[in-house]
Amino acid sequence: MSGDDAHARELAMLGTARAQVRFAVVLAILVALPFVATPFQLDLANQVLLASIGALALMLLTGFAGLISLGTAGLLAAGAYTVGVLVREVGAPFWLTLPAAAAIGACLGLIFGLPSLRLRGLYLAISTLGLHFVVVYLGGEYEARATLSTGIMIDSPSIAGWTLSSGRAWYFVLLGFAALAVLISVNLHRTRTGRAWRALRERDVVAGALGIDVQRFKLMAFVVSATMTAVAGALFAYFRNFVSIDAFSLYLTVQYVAMIIIGGMGSIPGAVLGAAFVIVFPYAIEAIAGYLPARFGNMVFALDYAAFGVVMILFLLLEPDGLIGIWQRMRNWYVARRAGAAPMKARR
């Protein structure tokens, strides 16, 4: 085979026949799902897809580029409120509000990213925390003064008479957006930007010495991540037909951080798995709570909080590579077995 061929196959995402077949199978499952799932399971799947976009955005920023951000909820709020304000004030259609949300996200990304030029690690996280509170305050003020009531109701988006409101229709729309998010993430990872980010994450001083424009790539990480998050927030507003500042609490940010940790930091499939885990978790707790004595059964809700804290702690202590880490260990074990080697001992 010629050099060109091999090179092209290297670059292609689905280079081998095997990868192509796998992809086809997965696609088939994904497409078939909405037709076999119950309405509730479909809603759950939609929530997972929506959360994946935000999780991937955070993963790009923190997992790839190593820039800690606690501003996810604020950015989601910004995207959702852009839609809410535009719909309420001028009745704008979705093909205006979505790009507007993306633009607002980009601007905020720039603002959130500026501290990163001077601060690192903990202090950067703290600055994003401060910005979160400011954004939430502004959203609350708008809501209080302008609506004076219960948040903003948003009609489902529609084109030429057809309205996007059924669970199935949303599934394919969200699947499209999530796939786009995955595509962007994979591409960024494999190209110069991703490599620059990885260099930044390791040692940004050394990266600078190597000729990488540290400032530009740091800001780019924030801008890209914030844009994706804001678009996720906008989709959320349309999905729930409703925007209110109460939904965007610090706990929401913590959940997204948990997603990338539980899934596996720095891993694209990890972000998706983490999103699925965190979204489904409360329902699993609820199923268990049915078997507990009434006193605690009543407090399923507090139980959920406590259990979530415990799970996060367990993953941070015992499995820092997250679900992907577990998956990889299982795979390695299986591969080693097949190759005839003795099973590898666990790393700790």
Add this chain to the structure above:
Amino acid sequence: MRVPPLLHFAAAIAVAGLLPLAGAKADDAYTIGVTAAMTGPAAATQAPVIEMLRIYVDNLNAKGGINGHRINLLVEDDQAEPSKAAANATKLIRQDNVMLLIDSSLSSTYGPVIAESKRANVPLWFAGAVCPKGTHPPKPEPTLFCSTGFDFGYDIPVAVDAIKAAAKGPVKIGMIGMPIPISRIGIENAQKQGEKLGMTTVDTEFIPPTAADYTPFATKLKQNEPNWAFAYAPWPTEVRTFEALRRLGWSGTYLCYGHIQAEEELKRVADGGFQVFTVNAFFQDNLPVQKEIREVAAKGKYSYPATYADEGWITGRALEQILTKAGWPANAEKIAAAMATLNLDTQGLRGGPLVWTSDNHFRTKQYYRFYRYDPEQKGIVRMRDWLTVDVVN
């Protein structure tokens, strides 16, 4: 080997799909859904209502249920968050096929829940939570009902009028609220009403719930030297502001809405100038039903003082009447029809019966009582017996 990320999508979603999820499909029971703020900011006012409702329903089931069938009460926590409330409504209506949805949460969560219930034509009952406009006469939304005692449209004029009536001389009033919609609207209406009656509003404070110390807000209020103060906000804000004002040496009279915690707290605060107006009777009135509530609460291991249980009790009894009327087999339409003819004797807990008709899903009359602590008698005294206000269109 690179694993295509999409595989993980599929795995994730498949996991979600195969997960056995709770939601008892009991076809021979009345399935009732509840979305409520059981934890989170509003829980202090909402959770006690639903917990008593749950105990009441458990007792009904123990006695054989209604029309020979159990009631399956499915309670979901929405933490006073709209997105969670939306997800709860979706699950309860689409997955669990509830015949009736009860909402006991903050008004900011109503939007999506109302939309979902309308779409599915399932009756939505607001219990212990703000009554939205859609429940008021003359033309309420067919699926929206509200049994909650308070309503700012009537509370405010009654309270402000009462201040005017009780005041000897010109009234300089300070207003206290919290930056949540109902409190903001309520206080604004109070200001307008006060102006109409010739009162001067000297200062208004909207106090965020996370204030570590209420003294700075009270300082500002006191500086303007009001002789009366009116508060319409969640209870902690109302009582803490009052205590802060007293500590600063303010000696005026304070009127505020009496939430479920009011009776216990009046005894704790023990100040003659602290007055509340309520829609449910205090337990010190010693009604026979209140004795019954105490017993039921004790037996059911209610986690709150029995005085918090009256709203939940009324909800439980109303539910009992509605389901009895709806008969069996029941569905959403029959329950909605039964709700539109509710006529519940509140056994003295309110000033009169709770009545719903086809063009009034709120009630026909609103009742109020006024209480305060009497330092001489060392107990709570009722300042005023039931004040009846007709609900107008």
Add this chain to the structure above:
Amino acid sequence: MSQQLVANVVVLAAIYALVSAGYVLVYRVSRVLNLAHGELMMVGAYLLVATAGLFSGNPLVGLLLAAVCGLVMGIAVYAVLMRWMTGEAVLASVLITIALGILLRGLSILIWTTQQLYPAATFGWHNPPVAIGPGVRISAASVAIVILAAAVYAALFVFLQFTRWGVRMRAAGQNPLLAEQRGIRLHGVYAFAWGLSTFTASLAGMLLALDSGVESTMATIGLKAFPAALVGGLDSLFGAVIGAVIVAAAEIAAIQYVNPLLSDVVPFVVLLIVLAIRPWGLFGSREQLDRV
């Protein structure tokens, strides 16, 4: 009236300072930012509710017992949880404290429900107002907070400067490697720092509970006190006091002269300004602003 304002600032600053002491202690000694501090403060307040139930006739015993439990709680948190994160990435430690905070919130509601509780009432104490000057009044509990904050800081100063354990803690904070090589057992020092931190947090929580009751959202006060610690410098106790005064003054000025609703966001605006100008705070050591 301005004297009353000054008094209000002093009280609020004392609250923030007392809470910030805990942030600073843990950060200075082990370089970990404990974002569960607010929740630990809240648990301290709930501990008082528990001891008040047991010793309702004897407030001092109740207070003392609750405070000791607070100390033990801090040591336990280190021994069971934070110990394993020593030496790990900073982000992971911070995230674990966040997770701990969430766990504590859930447990608090499971144990004590969402009801608002008043330990002062259990003790039969009415928190009378105290006149501390012409036309200036604050609650007795607030006086206690101010006195206690001053006492705690004085004690901490003496402790860190002059006692053996205090010197060990400072050494561990300055250079853990050298300290360990000199025979200072880091785990013991860190555990003690955590114990002291939750001890002070519990005191703050208990006094706040005596002043205005405790319920499940009290932990956010801990979060609002954090900017005070940062403004002063995360590893400077003296800075924490100054930071607390600055944040408290800004907050009360906002309430009095601008808009009461700003009081929630003002501490974080101050935080952002300081981060922009001088990230290591007014009196903090200019570390290399670590990376993750």
